[in-house]
Amino acid sequence: MRVAVIGGGAIGLLMACLLERQQVNTAIYCRTEKQASLLRENGLLYKNEGMEKVIQVHAYSIDSLAFEEDIIVICVKQPALAQLAKLLVSDLSKGKTFLFLQNGMSHVELMEELAGKERKVWAGVAEHGVMKEKDNAVYHAGEGRIRVAPVIVKPDFNWENLFGDTTKVEQNAAYIPMLSEKLLINAAINPVTALFKIKNGMLLENPHYLKLMEYLFDEALQVLELQKQKDGLLEDLYRVCRNTKNNRSSMLRDIDSGRKTEIDSISGYIITSGEKKGIDTPMTRMIYESIKGIEWEG
Template identity: 25%
Template sequence: MSKYLIVGAGALGCLYAAELARAQQQVYLLVRDTQANIQTRELAYTRIDGTQESIQVQALDTPAWRQQAPTWAATFCGIILATKAQDALASVQALAPQLPPQVPVLLLQNGMGSQQAVAQYLGGQHLVLAASVTEGAYLKAPFSPVHAGRGVLRLGAFDPEQTKAQDAAQAWVRTWPTAHLKCIYAQDIHPWLWQKLAINAVINPLTLIYNCPNGELMQHLPQVRLLVEELQTLLQSLAIQLPCTDLQTCVQEVIQATAGNISSMLQDQRAGRPTELAYISAYVLACAKQVGLTLPAHVRLYQQAQACLAIKD
């Protein structure tokens, strides 16, 4: 039995907590509650086949982590950071004083920018891994995850040149205990992170401004194609080769495969939560500026998304 700490009780955090616990792993879920002691928490888990199951995990908050960490932090086989991108750095800063450098930290954040901030903060002594996650999940209520679609947890060292982190990534995949959530090693995770970013940079803000599920974006294909063309120009300027050979086809396939889904950005906006727009659209535009590109379609989309968020606020 291995021990995992999962930081963040959102959809992905609860999904991984439930499946790891089902695989007889010892799971600790770091939550925002104010209890100072470790308590048993039940997850009302809906599996991908629709069956429901009550899963028990151990829940704790940051004060409890700080109290317990000196004696057992080094016994964890891995820490999964499943927070929103905007919360990633602060969450790591709260853990860092008691974070053993030999325990790998796996980052699941959408977009890009938060991974760089975490890696820079932790420095080269820690084993920082990053992942591109395509599992479909949502919460129908707090601590009630629904596994809505099969995908892949593809992970690798955030710094591909860090040998110890690469070894840790391969070990993570070798010892991954649940076949229900597929886990794959990537020698260079950055093309996969960029591919997910490119897809999200089209789907997330478009669903936000049109207030629609992903599938309805097929009614806006000219705009989708223009956004993808600009991304292809940016990727070429940055000398980034994506794993997929045709980004236009890839984006449309994701739209169709997730037709009934509500994007995470639209879910956040509807719930009155901060979105990850700064780590998706704004990050794309910042990279474009660095290489002298303007990406007018993405600029307009970003401005429209900001306006939608301002209206909601």
């Protein structure tokens, strides 16, 4: 069995490490040939709190992707996914098994389209703490779960076997609630940390930032129709802040590096989804324009 990991960001590099740990034959497809050749020549440095290890990987530029592998793990961010969509729906990828690991929900339509067209499609959520330190180095800050759920039809695939015992894999029945819960947490945490340039833990310490986070949580909860689970999800929210208190969210890191953030896939999705349902989201619109304003300044 061969696996293709698409995307050389933090999640893509981590997936390659986790798969190599299981001696799965894995190839990484990167946006640039520069990163691919760096990975081929120098290997991929995997670090966690206790160890450092160089992993030899197959790495190619995305241009050479021909879907020769059986399993395709898609780790690019939402904006890059839009560019990739044409290739994914081409005949080349028929019959393959897909795992999508994106934040937000903007990729639901694409996943459903593929699932309706002879692909075995799984939605996934990576809960690992991970930072890309260089183009060929990741720091695995916290072990988490990979949650997976089949899209539309349940395809026959055992992800627990693929990733092995060391990596926790949780199988979910429905993908929309799984993605919604992750989106809810991201919509509450990420833009506030990015706006104030704070670590996740500060959201619980500063009573005003806490209130901002809860305001955004309440709006997203309503739009995503998760009100019935409010108490449990609020506990999840606080738990994530506590467990990742020293982390800088991916949105904060994007802002600090002058990269485009995922604000459109996260807060933007809440706003447009709310509009379709006739739910106003003024607080989410405030934080959305705030992050867009900072991006605009560059």
